[in-house]
Amino acid sequence: MDLRLLSFALGASSSLLWPWLPSLAWGGVLLCLLVPLAYYRAWPLCFVLLGMLWMQVSLCWQLGWLTQLADKHRHIITAQLQSAEPEGDEFTRLTLNIRQLDGQFVRSLPLIRVNAYLPLPPLPSGSVLTFAGSLKPAHGLANEAGMDGRRLLLGKGITATGNISRLIDIEPAEPNWRDRWLSRAANSWQSLAHGPLLAALTFGEQAGITDAQWALFRGSGLTHIIAISGQHIALVAVLGWWLGRLVGLRTALVTALLFAAIYSALAGFAVATERALIMVLVWSVLRGCQREWPAYRIWLWAFVVLTWWDPFALYSAGFWLSFLAVAILLLAGYWYRKPNLWQIQLWLLLGLLPLQLALFEGIAPLAMVINLVAVPLFCLAIIPLALIGVLVAPISGVLAYGLFWLADFGLEGVMVGLSWLGDRLQLWWPLSGQWLPLGSLALLLWLSVRWRAARWLWFPAGMAVLLTWWPAPARWQVRVLDVGQGLAVLITRGDRALIYDTGDRYPGGYNMADAVILPQLSQLGISVIDRLIISHQDRDHAGNRDRLLAALTVRSELSSYPFDSNTQGCQRGQHWHWQGLEFTVLWPEQAGGSGNNDGCVVQMRDGNTQVLLSADIERQAELRLVALEGAGLASTLLVSPHHGSRTSSTPAFVQAVAPRYVVHSAGFMNRWDFPRPEVVARYQTARQWITGHDGAILIEPRGDGLAIRAERDHGPWYRRSGAWWKPKLWLE
Known part of the structure; x- marks a missing residue:
């Protein structure tokens, strides 16, 4: 079996x-x-x-x-609300199950996520909304580093995303039992300082946790406690067991399973809670039948049943972190028979290291020590107090408040301690890409030390470490990053870098510096920027300037817009050499402007090839550039002006540049339809890429030409470009 x-x-x-x-x-x-x-x-x-x-x-x-979305961008949708996460008065993120799409019933009832940039009334779960809006297949940015947004969405079962442009009808539902229970509990903790954390610990409601708090939890390795996981379900099951044991064994089994099931429902049946619930179910059935199974068999059954129940769970990082953590605990128990807390934490730290590096591109070096103190505090005091408070909230608000107050007091101590550490130490260490194979090798070497039969791994592991650190000649690289509707270009040679534009920053706090640029620099081991070039003031180009200046050492800044006294004006005729490359500013004629036609246009040369970065210039600036430069505009590769807008890429400009390769930095299915079809047609003699479609574009010198790699040309099916969701006979 x-x-x-x-x-x-x-x-x-x-x-x-x-x-x-x-x-x-x-x-x-x-x-x-x-x-x-x-x-x-x-x-x-x-x-x-x-x-x-x-x-x-x-x-x-x-x-x-998803094939129904291919023909048009705008739809009339009727869907049932699963959850709503308001962020201010004018923005709400909704998760819904589609019932009808353009008047046609959708049998699979797919899960979608849409953004509403308009005020909405309070909506209980189960409400039915009819609205007009855009919808597109699940999509995420595709870069060498940073979060894989498409896999993240699929891991939550979300197969499409979009925006609400107009509400047509709302059929509000009566608050269900979970909403009423949450409301009762929230009334008891609303005056407490850490009410949002209590909501996360007990109901899985994480919308109230700030980015600063998440950063502390990540750096301390405590996200597995704040986000409801198997240990929460185990605590509830044990509580039910104790209460049922007062009556008898079979009653204890029933109450343990009942408590675990109710709490999993309160927590929204997240992957970790589903896994723990299945394990409790299997264990309860075995105990009821007076049979004993080894723990690994229960683990296997939970894996298979959850895969049957929710196939998309395999694409969730939480699924693998959860199951791998349990597997490591089983191995530690087998190895030590009765491992102590120190040994458990060490095994978890080392065993989860490769997966953590692969998923999050960094480590929390103090996580082991912090968990040794925090895990007992949470498991023996904070979580039990909060859970008992939830249980009694419908009965006695006063008693629930007292329990929540005690849990809040414990949380206050934890947060004060973490803040003190965070102010004095760097809790989270982002690591470059080479640390993933090194971390995996370190794990293998550690296992070979513990297990004599694996000593033969020492030689291949040592050779692999040597090859990893063996110096290689550094060639220049240009990356047109996938930053959605915006522009960010990274030029590197070894550990030296220039950045041209920074992508957009959004009202909800999501930004391309943290999502794309900083992870990419971290993977490459770059912490200093020799020059930051901001082409012009538009937010989709300059939106993350302040974030990068705060996060990195920037030796000089160049821009056509005078952001502050440290910004050097970008003006035609400027010229510099950097790492064997020659850079020339071709436009504007005078610095200080703020419009599209004032963008800083830069040409890079290495003696064989030329790369032209053309900002958002339009017809007027293009024609003037052609008049000034003529044949000097000729370039091997062009990052197209203004993302492929119809107001740019005039025939005269295209003819003067005569690029062999063109990259359009434009968002996937953007509302402006960039790059415009007529613009694409003008570059018909060139090979073209669109970052929103092809992902980040990597350009390197190869012989007398260029080697160009699109991120979505590689990787598994869900990361590919085009209609990735359509079944195929073979890879096309």
């Missing part, structure tokens, strides 16, 4: 690596292979194929409705 469960889990998990989503023809092939394999009783291979087949069918069913 165990081998079959493991085989199914491996087959299902392989979907994370598929280069494309297989078509039904492949499903037929898998079914045909199952027959002879079953006849010869090759059960492990059978269950691997069953896992693959299950994921193929599930993904095709859940994503098939």
Whole structure:
């Protein structure tokens, strides 16, 4: 049984690596292979194929409705509200299940996320909204570093995103039992300083936690406690067990399972709570049947059942962190029989290190020590007090307040301690990309020390470390980063860098510095910027200037707009050499302007090739540039002016530049339809990329030309460009 469960889990998990989503023809092939394999009783291979087949069918069913979005951007949508996260009076993020799309019933009831930039009345879960708005398949930025937004959305079951432009009708629902329970509890803790943290600990409501608090939790390694996880469910189940034990064994099993199920529902059935609930269910059934199973078998059953219940869970970082953490605890228990808290924390730190580096590109070096103090405090005091407070909130608000006050007192001590540490030490260490293989090698070496049979790993691991640190010649690289509707270009050579524009910054706090630029610099091991060039004042180019100046050492700044006294004016005729490259400012003629036609245009040369960065200049500036430069505008690669707007890329400019390659920095399915079809047609002799479609573009010298790599040309199916959700016979 165990081998079959493991085989199914491996087959299902392989979907994370598929280069494309297989078509039904492949499903037929898998079914045909199952027959002879079953006849010869090759059960492990059978269950691997069953896992693959299950994921193929599930993904095709859940994503098939996206073909209805291909023809147009605007839709009339009727959907049932799952949750609403207001951020101020004019912005709310809604998660909904679609019922009808343009008058047609959607059978799979897909989950979508939409933004409402308009005031909305309080909406309880279950309300039905009809609205006009845009909708597009789940999408995220695609860069070498930073969060994989598309996988993040799919991990939550969200298959499309969009915006509400006009509300047509609202059918408000009566508050359900969870909303009423939450309201009662919130009334008891609303006067407390850490009410939002109590809401997160007990109901999984994280909207009230500030970015500064999340940064502290990440740096201290406590996000697994603040975000409801398996240990919360285990505590509730134990509480139910104790209460039921007063009556008898079978009653204890029922109450433990009931308490765990109710609390999982209160927490919204997150992946970690689903996993813990399944484990409690299996354990309760076994105890009721007076059977004993090894812990690893319960773990396997939980993995398989959760994959059956929610196939998209495999794409969630929380799923893998949760299951891997439990697996490490099982291994530690097997190794030490009765491991102490120090040993458990050490195993978790080392075992989760490669996954943490892969997912979050950094480590919290003090997490182990902080967890040794914080975990007992949370598990023995803060969480039990908060959970008992939730249980009694519908009965006695006064008693609930007292319990919440005690939990809040404990949280105050934790937050004061973390803030004190955060003011004096850097809790979170972002690490460059080379640390992922090094961290994995360190883990293998540690295991080989603990396990004699693995000592042979020392030699290949040592060779791998040597090759990792072996110096290689540094070539210049240009990255046109995927920053949505905006522009950010990173020019590097070794650990030296220039930045041209910074992308956008949004009202809700989301910004391209933290999402893209800083993670990319961290992966490359760059902490100093030799020159920051801001082409002009527009927010989609200059929105993160202040953030970068605060986060990095910037040796000089150049811009056509005078941001402050340290900003050097960008003006035609400026010229400098940097790392063997030659830079020339071609425009504007006079610094100090703030419009599109005042943008700082820079040409980079290495002796063989030329790269032209053209900001947002339009027809007037282009024609003047052609008159001034003539053949001097000729460039191998062009980052198109104004994201491919119809007001730019005039025929005379295109003819003068005559690029072999063109990159349009434009957002996916943006409302302006950039780059415009007529602009794309003007560059018909050049090979073209769109960052919103192709992801970040990496340009490197290769011989006498350029090697150009688009981020979405590589990786698994859900990260690819084009109609990634459509099943294919083979990779096209």
